[in-house]
Amino acid sequence: MKNDQIAECFELLADLLEIQGANAFRVRAYRNAARTISSTAESISDFSTQGGDLTEFAGIGRDLAKQIQEIVSTGQHAQLEELKKQVPSGVLDMLRIPGVGPKKVAVFFNELHLTSLDELRAAAEAGVIARQKGFGKKTEEAILKNIQMATEASARISIAEARAAADGIVEDLLKLDGVKQASAAGSCRRRKETCGDLDILVSCDDSDVPMNALAAHPFVSEVLQQGDTKQRVRLKSGVELDLRVVPEESFGAALQYFTGSKEHNVVVRGLAKDLGLKVNEYGVFRGDQQIAGRTEQDVYAALGLPCFPPELRENRHEFALAAAGPLPKLVTLEDIQGDLHMHTTASDGMGTIAEMAEAAKARGLKYIAITDHSKRVSMANGLDASRLRQHWKEIEKVRESISGIEILCGIECDILEDATMDLPDDVLAEADWVIAVLHYGLKQPREQIMKRLMCAVTNPHVDIIGHPTGRLVGRREGADLNIVELLKAAADHRVMMEINAHPKRLDLDDIHAALAKEMGIPIVISTDSHTVNGFDVLTFGVDQARRAGLTCSDVANTRSLKDFRSLLK
Ligand code: DGT
Ligand code: CA
């Protein structure tokens, strides 16, 4: 069992207990434990089964240690299962509404007896929420405005969750006797930031083999439909998955077809028709004769097309790119040499400077920037000028004690609501690397948001805008900004743009990153790590960059540190 799964159990317990009005200390204990577990590098499950003493971990006492053992050994938590029966799942869905936490949900459930998003919407429309003690018209309006996001969020999962599930299942299917090939398809293979459902293809002579295995797979809760070659199941996480079993000679054609996107496939079919050919999930056909289908390369080649990387298959630029010559070579995870956004224990990170540097080095990175928060982010213990200067001295000490990785003295500096920087210019001037970000006041009118961004872009010490829109995937819209105007100014003032790789952010998104590339703005893919495991998310940032069509030359942190420095102002 993965640490994140154990942590999720505790998070859910905390939510449910809080909704039931449980003791605040108890709730906090579960949340702290969840945080410790999800930020621990070592497998808690292995540690526990090998007889390790779990109370060695911060925030884990005897009682919690026992509960962890229970989860690890039974795959369940009895009290959690009990609580789930008492609180309908529709109540938990309410937690996905931006700005609504367990305390508000407790009122909706316990006092207003609302049990689903639909009931909550109806109550808000009827003005019932605004009349409730502690709530007002404003809260009610916010709920009505944001409830749609919760409905949609519950329908789509993040690419991180999609990949973890799909890759795990594909790996297990490939181990089965008789299974020749298996692959994820659909939006997950295209690395879209969210996925509606999962799609997996298998080639196997006996379709019962993969279907029986999937039905019994630990991720799967029930089989929804089953035919001769097609099966639809629901995973325990709630997401649904389509499995298709296809003959070997059609595997490439099926993979092409079911990878999509629909829009890409429409163009492919049209091009085939122009050549007097027909393409479907079984192959490419001239009349009745199959001329390709075993591999995707064959299918595209039969149509005179290159085998598009799945990330490009959205019918955006890929056909124009193909017509213009060989496809550009997209950036890969292995190309990334440095990570320029991360936190340490100086602000809200869980690792020390040395731990973060060692972890980055172990992953093959050649350089990093330590970029803790500035003082405005007080709940993250953000740094003022004097603490920051002290912190940089610490970084210099670590620099001297570690070889094989370079460490830049950086700062993630807030752009304040009044369009000034959170730290004075003379401090920013001393930094090797300054990320400017919006954290607060994201709902300000466009004019003020742009004024703030311009303040950062025109500041001579700002190197990059971090997570430029501030959106949270499926949870919060980004700030109201004019992206073209921002990118123009960034190009003029030689300010870079971040693709924040965290699957909750992916900010810039693929479309905006493609625009930044077009305008010649260097893009940096950063992890925003808060723990030594935080670097894991780099892959999602690279995927987003690939969807934007970025090559090594577009991504500044594929360069050596020396070449990277030449891009700085
Ligand atoms: P999702 O699941 O909403 O995140 O997006 P996809 O792209 O995974 O869509 P899905 O699961 O409905 O279908 C998987 C792929 O199968 C899709 O990308 C293209 C192909 N496909 C499905 N239905 C059709 C269709 O009606 N026409 C064509 N041309 N292709 C289809
Ligand atoms: Ca899908």
Ligand code: CA
């Ligand atoms: Ca599907």
